[in-house]
Amino acid sequence: MDTGTHIVMGLALAGIATLDPVVTESTAATTSVMIGTIIGSQIPDIDTVLKLKSNAVYIRNHRGITHSIPAVLLWPIALTAVIYPFFPETNVLHLWIWTFIAVFLHVFVDIFNAYGTQALRPFSSKWVALGVINTFDPYIFGIHIVGLLIWALGANPGYTFISIYAILFIYYILRFVAQRKVMKEVKTMIPDATEIIIAPTMKFKQWRIAVMNKHQFFVGRAIDSKVCILDQFNRVPIPETPVLEAAKKDKNLSAFLSFSPVYRWEIDEYDDYYEVRFIDLRYRSNDYYPFVAVVQLNHQLDILTSYTGWIFSEEKLRKKLEIIPG
Template sequence: MDTASHLLLGVTLGGLAMALSDPAIGDQSTVMYGLFAAAIAGSNAPDFDSAIRIRGHEAYLLHHRGFSHSLPMLAGWPVLLTPLIAYLFHAWDYMLLLFLWTMAGVVLHVFLDFFNAYGVQCFRPISRKWFHGDAIPIFDPVIFGFHLAGLLLWLFGVMAAQVVFPLLFALTFLFIGYRIVLHRLMLHVVRRRYGVDGHSFLIPKWLPHEWGYVHETDQTYIAGSIRGTHLREETIFHKGERNDVVQAVMGSDGVRSFLAFAHRVHISCQKIQNGYKVELRDVRFRHGEKLPFGMDITLDDHLQVTGNTFGWKKKLWEPPFS
C-alpha cells in the first residue's frame, strides 16, 4: 500500500496493542508508548528500502519490495528495531512483547502489499518471483477511511480503545476477504468472455465494484474494465515485433530487472537519429489507451545500448494511481 496508509494502519495497530495489553502495563506509560512505537515502526520498516532511490530508478526497481519484504525480514526487522525501542522507552523487561508487536506490524505491511497489483517478493530466498494478489489498490479509500474514522473516534473519546481498534481490524480483514471473493468472481467474468486460452488478470480500482482487466493472447493484450458484472473492452495493445533491435536490449541488466517485475509488457521500436529507441510498457498500469509506466532504452546504429530511463511518463496528479 501507499506510505500514508501504512503509517495510519501502524498507528491504529499501535492502538490495538494498547487495547489488548495487560492492564497492569497501563500504569507504566513509557512501556505503553513503546508498544505504540513498536507497531508503527514495524508497519513501516519494510519500506525503509526506499532509500535505495538515491542509486537510481533501476536499483529502486530491483530492490524495492524485495529482500526488505522477504521471509527472513519478518523476524529480521523486529530483531533490529526491538532493542532500539526498548532503549528509547526504558522497556527492557518487555522485550518479547515489543518484539511481537513489531513483527505484527511487519507482517501486516507485507500482507497488504501482497494483495495489490504492484506485488512483492515476499517468499525470498525460496523464490525471487513477484507475487501480487490483485485484490486491493495501492491506496484503498475504504480501508483508509475505516482507520481514519476509528482513530478520530478514539482520540475524541467517543469509543474506547478496547472497542474501536479490535473492531477496526475485524472490519478490515472482512473487507479484504470481500475483495478477494470479488476478485475471483470478476476474473470468472473475464474468462467466460474470452475462454480459457491465454492469460487473464485484474487490476483493482478504488471502489470494490470497479475493476480493470487485461487478457493476454499470443499476439495482443486486450484491456478493459468491469463495473458490477458488466464487462467493457476498451483497447488492444499488440505485444510488438521481436526484431534484432529489441533482441539487442533484452540482455541488459536494467531490462532483465524490469521484465522480472512487469512480466507482461507492450514493446515498441523506432528509428531515431544515430540509432534506435525501444519502449517497454507495463500493461497493468493503463490509463485509457496510454501505458505511462515503463522503460525506454536507446541504442546506437551498431545496436549497442547507450542509455535508458525508467519510471512514469505522466504528471503526478494524473491517473493511474495504483
C-alpha cells in the same frame, strides 16, 4: 499499501496493544510499544531509498528482500534492540511481540495489492500479488482515520480497532468476491486466455484488466462484473535482432522485463539512433500506458540513454531521456 495507510495501521495496532495489560502497566511500556508498532509498520519499505539511486534498482528490489521471511523475523529484533535501551523498564518480550505483529501486518497487507511482494523468499522468488486491494484504498484509509478520531474523543482504542478490523475482514472478503465475478466474466469473453491479470483501482467497483492468449493481448476495464475490452494487440515475439539484443543489456530495460509480465514492444529508427520501447499493459490510464522502458542506441548499437518508470506524457519522457529527436 501506501505510506499513509501503513502509518495509520501502525497507530491502530498501538491502540489494540492497549488491551495487553503488560503494555499498559507503565507509561514507558505504552510509549515503547507505540514507537515499535509505528516504526515496525514502516520499516519494510526502507528500500524506497533505492529510488535515489535509480528507478531500475528500485524496481528490481522494492518489496523484495525487505519483505522476505528472514526480514520479517529480523526487523522486530533490530527495532527492539534499538528501542529497549531508551525504556529499560518495559517488558522486552511484549515490545518484541507487538513490533513483530506490526512488521508482519505490513508485509501481509502488501500481498493483497497488484504489485505484491516476494514474501516467500528465500524459499521462492515468486511475486505474491493477490490483486484485490489498490495500493491506496480510500475505504481502508478512511476507516482508520475514523477510528483514530473516535480514540481521540475518548473511546477505548483497543475495542475500537478490533471492531474496525472485523469490518475490514468482511471488506476483504467482498473484494475477493467482486474480483472472482470479474474473472468469471473475462473467462467467458476470452475462453482461450492463457493469463488474466485483474488489478484494483481506487474506485470500489472498477478494475483494470490485462489478458493474453496465444496470439493477442487484451486490455480492458470492468465496472462491477461488466467487462469492456478497450485495446487489442497482436502478440509479436521479440526477435533476436542486434538492436534488441543490445537494448536488452541496458539496466533499465532489464529491470522492466524482470518486473512486467504483460507488455508489448516497439522499435523505431531515426536518422541518428534507434529507439526501443517496452510498454506495460497493466496500467492503462486515460488512453495512455504510463509504465514503460525506453532505450536509445546509436547505429553502432552503443546505448545513448534509457529510462524506466512512470511517465504520463511524451514530453516528460523526452525530458527524462534528454534527447529530442530531430
